[in-house]
Amino acid sequence: MRVTLIAVQSLDGFITRHDEPGAGFASAADQEHFRAVLQEFDCGIVGRTTYDQMRASGKYRPNPARRRVVLTRTPEKFAAGAVPGALEFTDAPPAAIVARLRAEGCRACALLGGAQAHSLFFAAGLVDELWLTVEARLFGGGTPLLSARADVRLRLLAHEPLGDEVMLLKYAVVR
Numbered sequence: 674m675r676v677t678l679i680a681v682q683s684l685d686g687f688i689t690r691h692d693e694p695g696a697g698f699a700s701a702a703d704q705e706h707f708r709a710v711l712q713e714f715d716c717g718i719v720g721r722t723t724y725d726q727m728r729a730s731g732k733y734r735p736n737p738a739r740r741r742v743v744l745t746r747t748p749e750k751f752a753a754g755a756v757p758g759a760l761e762f763t764d765a766p767p768a769a770i771v772a773r774l775r776a777e778g779c780r781a782c783a784l785l786g787g788a789q790a791h792s793l794f795f796a797a798g799l800v801d802e803l804w805l806t807v808e809a810r811l812f813g814g815g816t817p818l819l820s821a822r823a824d825v826r827l828r829l830l831a832h833e834p835l836g837d838e839v840m841l842l843k844y845a846v847v848r
């Protein structure tokens with residue numbers, strides 16, 4: 674099973690605009706791209722903060738075809754909201770999560786933020802690819818792509834303009 678980090682960020686590396694929750698700054702081109710590529714993944718992993726925002730948006734519905742794993746240090750607090758096969762909450766280490774999803778037949782997993790979730794999976798050496806939409810915006814502050822120091826080498830796989838001011842970059846993680 675491959676793990677692909679998918680994110681949209683400003684040119685100066687922020688996945689949120691200042692303290693605003695969510696990625697409301699993302700262009701229509703990125704939102705269209707995001708909806709389309711999600712169809713390629715049969716599971717997704719998010720941090721609990723990102724999950725709270727997905728839920729607050731009112732657009733998220735648990736779907737067994739797109740199972741979601743939410744990282745939290747207190748899964749027991751969320752147990753009542755779990756939907757078997759579609760939505761789960763876990764404090765398992767990333768390697769155990771990936772091994773279990775693979776054993777259960779998942780083939781492509783999207784790592785969908787936020788910064789803490791990204792860093793956790795990079796630190797565990799479990800990110801295979803990074804698909805990054807770069808918006809032509811500068812924020813000077815916000816949530817960074819990674820929440821912890823890292824030194825990850827990447828190899829460019831593809832670059833594609835999604836519009837005049839939006840660039841999609843696809844990288845493989847070099848191990």
Ligand SMILES: NC(=O)c1ccc[n+]([C@@H]2O[C@H](COP(=O)([O-])OP(=O)(O)OC[C@H]3O[C@@H](n4cnc5c(N)ncnc54)[C@H](OP(=O)(O)O)[C@@H]3O)[C@@H](O)[C@H]2O)c1
Pocket residue numbers: 679680681682687688689693694695696719720721722723724726744745746747763764765785786787788789790791793816820
């Ligand atoms: N632009 C984009 O593409 C994009 C994508 C996704 C998210 N975002 C934004 O990023 C922001 C959230 O990022 P974030 O870094 O603050 O939060 P996050 O990664 O979404 O979630 C953080 C939470 O994950 C849980 N967690 C962290 N380490 C863990 C571990 N070792 N084991 C188990 N659970 C663990 C904790 O939940 P508990 O507190 O419950 O223990 C922690 O509070 C939001 O504003 C969101 O909208 C942007």
